[in-house]
Amino acid sequence: MKPISKLGIGPMSQEIIEAVYRYSENNSEPLMLIASKNQIDWSGGYVNDWTTRQFAEYCNVLKKKYPKAKVYLCRDHCGPGFKNDDINDVYKTINDDLDNGFEVIHIDFCHYKGVYEERLAESKKAIEHILKKKPGTIIEIGTDENKGDFLTNIKHVDSEMEFFKKVAPIHFFVCQTGSLIKEVNQAGAFNTEFLKKIKDLSVKYDFCLKEHNADYLDSRSVAMRKGIIDAVNVAPQYGIIQTTLTLSKCYAYGINVDDYLEDAYMSGKWKKWLKKNDQNNKYLCSVIAGHYNFAKDSYKKIYKEINKYEDFRETIIKEIMNNIDIYIKNF
Structure with missing residues (x-):
């Protein structure tokens, strides 16, 4: 078949x-x-x-x-x-x-x-x-x-x-x-x-x-x-690709990502994915849980900011x- x-x-x-x-x-x-x-x-x-x-x-x-x-x-x-x-x-x-x-x-x-x-x-x-x-x-x-x-x-x-x-x-x-x-x-x-x-x-x-x-x-x-x-x-890989791409663009353009990272961490959606690391690696945990929080206002806000510099939707789609x-x- x-x-x-x-x-x-x-x-x-x-x-x-x-x-x-x-x-x-x-x-x-x-x-x-x-x-x-x-x-x-x-x-x-x-x-x-x-x-x-x-x-x-x-x-x-x-x-x-x-x-x-x-x-x-x-x-x-x-x-x-x-x-x-x-x-x-x-x-x-x-x-x-x-x-x-x-x-x-x-x-x-x-x-x-x-x-x-x-x-x-x-x-x-x-x-x-x-x-x-x-x-x-x-x-x-x-x-x-x-x-x-x-x-x-x-x-x-x-x-x-x-x-x-x-x-x-x-x-x-x-x-x-x-x-x-x-x-x-x-x-x-x-x-x-x-x-x-x-x-x-x-x-x-x-x-x-x-x-x-x-x-x-x-x-x-x-x-x-x-x-x-x-x-x-x-x-999960595709969620991670979008999350890391978002963060890299924010760092390049000087956009504050603290609220988004905090929302991702506090969601706890990283827990089942951990292997060698633990909750103290807050940045990794936030990246892992990032895509679970794309609907949050904190993500929409930084997405909108990135769009001032480029068509971010197209960037994500191509990646x-x-x-x-x-x-x-x-x-």
């Missing part, structure tokens, strides 16, 4: 979203926007304070601006434990996504409070609900929490693929590759030999293999995945497109 796209990108800001549409049109390259429940949801999210409907409406505007672009709206990590533990909330997300034109749903019940067999059963139930409500929806499945571990149990993956093959047509199967994001780095490693065997299984079951947490890879690391992994997701290029041209 050929993947619908090689690259999924987190919609961290309006600029990043537009970069995806522009790159897709300019390069005739299908791309995926992968929205987590924290970013965008039926009840709102941290990206521009958007609901799912507002996000879809913005994407529809960009579809008209870039009519030759092919961008799939995708739900990333749809399952309990990613925003709250309420299973009803998961189904509200699914229903609202489908009502607003989402084409791909990633079912991920890795945080479901039950034994493994119950996790599979609940995943099956969610997939059947999706396909009953909107037949033809592209399904992505993944049931293991990503911890950067080097997996070895091929029989477990084989059994899981066999299970989902009987449930419905599965497009993407998410496999743990060893990748792991910590702070502003790729802290994992690519489990090559294991994944070659998993690739053989994916061919057997006619699934596309997808890797999450593929951020911060150079061209050589991306090329290592060619012929093994069919598609990758990259998200994001340059990074997309690394993945597309080497994968």
Whole structure:
């Protein structure tokens, strides 16, 4: 099976979203926007304070601006434990996504409070609900929490693929590759030999293999995945690119960033990403949490100040497109 796209990108800001549409049109390259429940949801999210409907409406505007672009709206990590533990909330997300034109749903019940067999059963139930409500929806499945571990149990993956093959047509199967994001780095490693065997299984079951947490890879690391992994997701990196670009422009133009850095630090959104550092490295923590706070007045203020010197929106879009290029041209 050929993947619908090689690259999924987190919609961290309006600029990043537009970069995806522009790159897709300019390069005739299908791309995926992968929205987590924290970013965008039926009840709102941290990206521009958007609901799912507002996000879809913005994407529809960009579809008209870039009519030759092919961008799939995708739900990333749809399952309990990613925003709250309420299973009803998961189904509200699914229903609202489908009502607003989402084409791909990633079912991920890795945080479901039950034994493994119950996790599979609940995943099956969610997939059947999706396909009953909107037949033809592209399904992505993944049931293991990503911890950067080097997996070895091929029989477990084989059994899981066999299970989902009987449930419905599965497009993407998410496999743990060893990748792991910590702070502003790729802290994992690519489990090559294991994944070659998993690739053989994916061919057997006619699934596309997808890797999450593929951020911060150079061209050589991306090329290592060619012929093994069919598609990758990259998200925090794009938020970090915009954050560091914003700060560098502020320093160059003498714009005070104290309020923005304080908002980012106080949000606490850096906590899960730390590895070697701690809360005392306030600047690093603020950079890590920066994109969670693009909707804050403190960010809008410095953004407006930068625009007095240059078209900052265009600067961000071009920088994001340059990074997309690394993945597309080497994968």
